[in-house]
Amino acid sequence: xxxxxWLLLLSAMMLALLLVACSDNxxxxxxxxxxxANQETTEGEEKVLRIASxxxxxxxxxxxxxxxxxxxxxDSVYEGLYRVAPEGEIVSGIAIKEETEVSEDGKTYTxxxxxxxxxxxxxxxxxxxxxxxxxxxxxxxxxxxxxxALMSGVVKNASEIYNGxxxxxxLGVSASDDYTFVVELExxxxxxxxxxxxxxxxxxxxxxxxxxxxxxxxxxxNMLTNGPFKFESWQTxxxxxxxxxxxxxxxxxxxxxxxxxxxxxxxxxALSNYEVGELDRxxxxxxxxxxxxxxxxxxxxxxxxxxxxxMNQNSPTAGEYMQNHNFRMALSKAFNKQAYIDVVYGNDSxxxxxxxxxxxxxxxxxxxxxxxxxxVLAYDVExxxxxxxxxxxxxGFDEITLRFLSGDTDVAKQISEFMKTELEASLEGLTIExxxxxxxxxxxxxxxxxxxxxxxxxxxxxxxxxxFIDLWITDGENNDVGYSNxxxxxxVNAAKTELALDPVARFEAMQEAEKIAxxxxxxxxxMQRKTSVLAKPYVKGMDxxxxxxxxxxxxxxxxxx
Amino acid sequence: xxxxxxxxxxxxxxxxxIIATATFFLMKLLPGSPFSSIGAKLTEEQEAILxxxxxxxxxxxxxxxxxMVNMAQGDLGVSFQYNNRPVTDIILDRLGPSAHLxxxxxxxxxxxxxxxxxxxxxxxxxWVDYSSNILxxxxxxxxxxxFAGLLQYYFAVKWQIFPPSFWEGPIYTVLPTIALxxxxxxxxxxxxxxxxxxxxxxxxxxxxxxxGVKSTSIMFxxxxxxxxxxxxxxxxxxxxxLMTGTLVIEQIFAVPGLGEQFVRSINENDYPVIxxxxxxxxxxxxxxxxxxDLLYGLxxxxxxxxxxKD
Numbered sequence: 082x083x084x085x086x087w088l089l090l091l092s093a094m095m096l097a098l099l100l101v102a103c104s105d106n107x108x109x110x111x112x113x114x115x116x117x118a119n120q121e122t123t124e125g126e127e128k129v130l131r132i133a134s135x136x137x138x139x140x141x142x143x144x145x146x147x148x149x150x151x152x153x154x155x156d157s158v159y160e161g162l163y164r165v166a167p168e169g170e171i172v173s174g175i176a177i178k179e180e181t182e183v184s185e186d187g188k189t190y191t192x193x194x195x196x197x198x199x200x201x202x203x204x205x206x207x208x209x210x211x212x213x214x215x216x217x218x219x220x221x222x223x224x225x226x227x228x229x230a231l232m233s234g235v236v237k238n239a240s241e242i243y244n245g246x247x248x249x250x251x252l253g254v255s256a257s258d259d260y261t262f263v264v265e266l267e268x269x270x271x272x273x274x275x276x277x278x279x280x281x282x283x284x285x286x287x288x289x290x291x292x293x294x295x296x297x298x299x300x301x302x303n304m305l306t307n308g309p310f311k312f313e314s315w316q317t318x319x320x321x322x323x324x325x326x327x328x329x330x331x332x333x334x335x336x337x338x339x340x341x342x343x344x345x346x347x348x349x350x351a352l353s354n355y356e357v358g359e360l361d362r363x364x365x366x367x368x369x370x371x372x373x374x375x376x377x378x379x380x381x382x383x384x385x386x387x388x389x390x391x392m393n394q395n396s397p398t399a400g401e402y403m404q405n406h407n408f409r410m411a412l413s414k415a416f417n418k419q420a421y422i423d424v425v426y427g428n429d430s431x432x433x434x435x436x437x438x439x440x441x442x443x444x445x446x447x448x449x450x451x452x453x454x455x456x457v458l459a460y461d462v463e464x465x466x467x468x469x470x471x472x473x474x475x476x477g478f479d480e481i482t483l484r485f486l487s488g489d490t491d492v493a494k495q496i497s498e499f500m501k502t503e504l505e506a507s508l509e510g511l512t513i514e515x516x517x518x519x520x521x522x523x524x525x526x527x528x529x530x531x532x533x534x535x536x537x538x539x540x541x542x543x544x545x546x547x548x549f550i551d552l553w554i555t556d557g558e559n560n561d562v563g564y565s566n567x568x569x570x571x572x573v574n575a576a577k578t579e580l581a582l583d584p585v586a587r588f589e590a591m592q593e594a595e596k597i598a599x600x601x602x603x604x605x606x607x608m609q610r611k612t613s614v615l616a617k618p619y620v621k622g623m624d625x626x627x628x629x630x631x632x633x634x635x636x637x638x639x640x641x642x
Numbered sequence: 643x644x645x646x647x648x649x650x651x652x653x654x655x656x657x658x659x660i661i662a663t664a665t666f667f668l669m670k671l672l673p674g675s676p677f678s679s680i681g682a683k684l685t686e687e688q689e690a691i692l693x694x695x696x697x698x699x700x701x702x703x704x705x706x707x708x709x710m711v712n713m714a715q716g717d718l719g720v721s722f723q724y725n726n727r728p729v730t731d732i733i734l735d736r737l738g739p740s741a742h743l744x745x746x747x748x749x750x751x752x753x754x755x756x757x758x759x760x761x762x763x764x765x766x767x768x769w770v771d772y773s774s775n776i777l778x779x780x781x782x783x784x785x786x787x788x789f790a791g792l793l794q795y796y797f798a799v800k801w802q803i804f805p806p807s808f809w810e811g812p813i814y815t816v817l818p819t820i821a822l823x824x825x826x827x828x829x830x831x832x833x834x835x836x837x838x839x840x841x842x843x844x845x846x847x848x849x850x851x852x853x854g855v856k857s858t859s860i861m862f863x864x865x866x867x868x869x870x871x872x873x874x875x876x877x878x879x880x881x882x883x884l885m886t887g888t889l890v891i892e893q894i895f896a897v898p899g900l901g902e903q904f905v906r907s908i909n910e911n912d913y914p915v916i917x918x919x920x921x922x923x924x925x926x927x928x929x930x931x932x933x934x935d936l937l938y939g940l941x942x943x944x945x946x947x948x949x950x951k952d
Contacts, residue, residue: 226690317735318898347893353799354807521674
C-alpha cells in the first residue's frame with residue numbers, strides 16, 4: 082500500500098509541474114487582454130492589422146538591425162529624418178523635406194527638424210538626438226554592420242572613426258541648434274536622402290539609451306521611441322503588439338489603432354490562420370503560390386531583388402574557361418529562365434535579362450524607368466550552342482565538367498538539379514556536378530572565390546541604381562565573379578565621383594555601364610523576384626513593397642471594413 | 643541511499659563538464675562564422691571587429707576557460723543572432739511552452755498508453771487486442787507532423803473547433819498535445835502489452851491466483867507494477883525530448899518553444915545558444931536517468947539501488 086502512495090506522489094508532482102507551466106501561460110494571456118483594453122477607440126470599430134512574421138525580431142536596436150523583420154518594426158516605432166511612403170517615395174519625417182538645404186557641391190546637407198515631434202516621454206526630438214545616434218552607429222565598439230557599410234566613405238570621417246583612427250566626435254554631423262541637423266559628406270552622394278530614411282539612422286535619446294545600458298531595446302520597457310506606433314508587448318518567439326502613438330506629430334494621418342503580429346514559421350500554418358480569419362494578410366511560399374493563384378485575395382508584388390547565375394572567372398579550376406567571352410555567353414543563354422521560376426518558385430516572378438531591377442529608379446528628367454530591357458542574354462538555345470562551339474574551338478576542349486555550388490535546402494537542391502538538366506541538355510559535352518552545402522559553408526566558398534558556378538541575388542540598400550552597378554567594378558568588395566572591364570569601371574567611377582552633381586549624365590552613364598556588363602556576360606541574369614500574398618480586401622496601403630529597407634510603411638496602412 | 647545519490651551527483655557533474663568541453667570544441671569546428679548570416683556583405687575588417695567584440699579572436703583554450711568560469715557562475719553569455727539578448731533569458735522564455743506542452747502530452751499519452759496496453763494484454767488475441775495493436779503501430783510509424791497537419795486541417799480549418807495555432811490559453815494546447823502524445827502513447831501501449839503478457843504468465847502470478855487473490859488486485863498490485871519497468875526506461879529519455887521541445891510540432895502550431903531554437907542556433911553558429919541549449923538538455927537528461935534509476939527501486943522491490951554495501 083505504501084509504495085502505491087509513492088506513485089501517487091509522483092503523479093501529483095507531475096501534475097504540479099503542469100500547473101506551474103499553465104500559470105506561466107496565463108500571464109501571457111493577461112498582457113494581451115491589457116493591450117486590448119488600453120487601445121483607444123476613435124471611430125467606432127478598432128482598426129487592427131493582424132499579420133504574421135516568419136521570425137522573431139532579431140533586434141530593435143536601430144544600429145544593429147540588418148534584416149527585414151528588424152527594419153520593418155524599427156521603421157514602425159521610430160522616425161528618422163525622412164520616411165519611405167508607398168510607391169517608394171521618400172517624404173518628410175522628423176525633418177521637413179521641402180526645407181532641406183543642400184550645398185552647391187552636394188557635400189553639406191542641412192536638415193530642418195519639426196518642432197512638434199516628441200519622444201514617448203514627452204521630451205522633444207532634437208538635432209542632438211540625431212548627432213548622438215549617428216555617432217553611436219559608427220562607434221567601432223558597437224560594430225554596426227550597416228553604419229559602416231553606408232557611412233564609410235560617405236559621411237565625413239566615418240571610415241577613420243570605424244577603423245579607430247579618430248574619435249566619434251569627429252564624425253561630420255552637428256547640431257547648429259536644437260532643430261537644425263547638419264551632415265557633411267566626403268563626396269557628393271546623390272542618393273543620400275535614402276539614408277535619411279534608413280533604419281540605421283534613426284534618432285536616439287542619449288540619456289535613455291545610456292541609462293538602459295546593455296538592456297537597451299531588449300523589451301518594450303527598454304525602448305523610447307518617436308514613431309507612428311509604439312510597442313505594447315513583445316513575447317519572445319510568440320509575437321508582439323504595436324499600438325498607435327497618439328503623441329506622434331502626424332498621428333491624425335495614422336489610420337491603424339494597432340498591429341498584432343504573430344510569429345509563424347510554418348507557411349501552411351500561416352495560411353490556415355488566414356483561412357479561418359485569424360490573419361488579415363499572409364505571404365505565400367512555394368507550392369502555396371500556385372495553389373492560390375486563382376484566390377480572389379491573391380496579389381503579387383514586385384520586389385527590387387534580382388537573381389543571377391555567377392560564372393567565376395577567378396576560379397582556380399575553371400577560371401581560364403570562364404574568362405572566355407563565348408563560354409560565358411553560351412552558359413548565360415542556355416537555360417530557360419521561365420522554367421527556372423516555374424520549378425523553383427512556382428510564382429509569377431519575371432524572367433529577366435538585366436540586373437538593375439525594373440520599377441526601381443526613374444530618369445531624373447523624363448521619369449522613364451532605368452530599365453529599358455535587353456535581350457543580349459535572353460534564353461536562346463541555338464545562339465547559345467553557336468557560342469558554345471566557338472568557345473570549344475578557342476579553348477580547345479570537347480568535354481568539360483563544371484561544379485555548381487548551391488545550398489542544402491530543398492529549394493537549393495531544386496536549383497542545382499534544374500541547372501544541371503537545362504545546361505547539360507543545351508550544351509553538348511558539358512557536365513554539371515551539383516555541390517550542395519550548408520549556407521554558411523557556401524558563403525565561405527563564395528567569398529574565397531573557389532566556386533565555379535552559383536546562383537545569387539541582390540537587393541538594394543538605397544534607392545539608386547549604383548547599388549547594383551557598383552557590384553561588378555574591378556576588385557570591388559562584392560565582385561566575387563572576377564569580372565573586370567576598364568570601360569565599365571570608368572563609367573561606374575564617373576557616376577560615383579564627377580557626375581554626382583549631374584543627375585542626367587550620371588543616370589545615363591550607369592545605363593551604359595549595365596549594357597557593357599551584359600554584353601560581356603559578367604553574370605547570367607535569371608529573374609526579378611515577386612512576393613505573392615493573400616490579403617483581405619479591407620487591408621489598404623500594402624499593395625507595393627518599398628524599394629529598400631523595410632518592406633511596408635505601416636504608417637500609411639489602413640483597414641477599411 | 644543518501645550516499646548513493648551523492649555519488650551519482652558527483653558523477654553527473656563530471657559528465658556535464660565532459661559534455662560541455664566536447665560541445666565547446668566540436669561546435670568551433672562548424673563551418674562558417676556566427677556573423678555570416680548577413681552574408682557576403684561583411685568585409686573582413688568588420689568581421690574582425692565583431693569577433694573582437696564577442697571575444698572570439700582569442701585562442702580557443704582562453705575562450706574555453708572563460709566560458710567554463712562564466713557558466714559555473716550561471717552566466718551563459720549573450721546571443722549573436724538576437725543582438726545582446728542573454729542566453730538564459732532566451733532559454734527560460736522558451737522552455738515554458740515546450741515543457742508545458744511536453745508534460746501534458748507525456749502524462750496523457752502515458753496514461754492512455756498504459757491503459758491501452760493493459761486492456762490489450764488482458765483481452766489477449768481478441769479484437770480489442772488487435773485494434774489496440776493496430777493503433778500502436780500507426781502511432782509509432784506515422785510521424786507526428788502528419789497527425790499535426792491532419793488535426794490542424796480538420797479540427798481548425800475545416801470544422802473550426804479549435805484554433806489552428808498560437809499559444810494563448812488552454813484551448814490552444816489541445817491540438818498540439820494530441821499530435822505530440824500519440825507517439826508516447828503508442829510506445830507505452832506496446833511495451834505495456836508485451837510486458838503484461840510476460841508477467842501474467844509468470845509463476846508468482848500463478849501463485850497469487852492459486853491463493854485466490856482477486857483478479858483486479860493481481861492486475862494492479864502485482865502485474866502492472868512489474869510491467870512498468872521497461873515503460874519507465876523508455877519514458878525517461880522521451881520525457882526530456884518532449885519537454886525540451888519538438889521542432890516540427892512547435893513550428894506547425896506556432897508554439898514559441900525551444901525545439902526550433904536549438905536547430906537554428908547551430909545553423910547560425912550562435913555559439914552561446916548552442917552551448918546553453920546543449921547544457922540544458924544534458925542536465926535534464928542526466929537528472930532523468932537518475933530519477934529513473936531511483937524509480938526502479940520504488941516500483942520493483944527486486945531492484946534496490948543501495949545494494950548490499952551500504
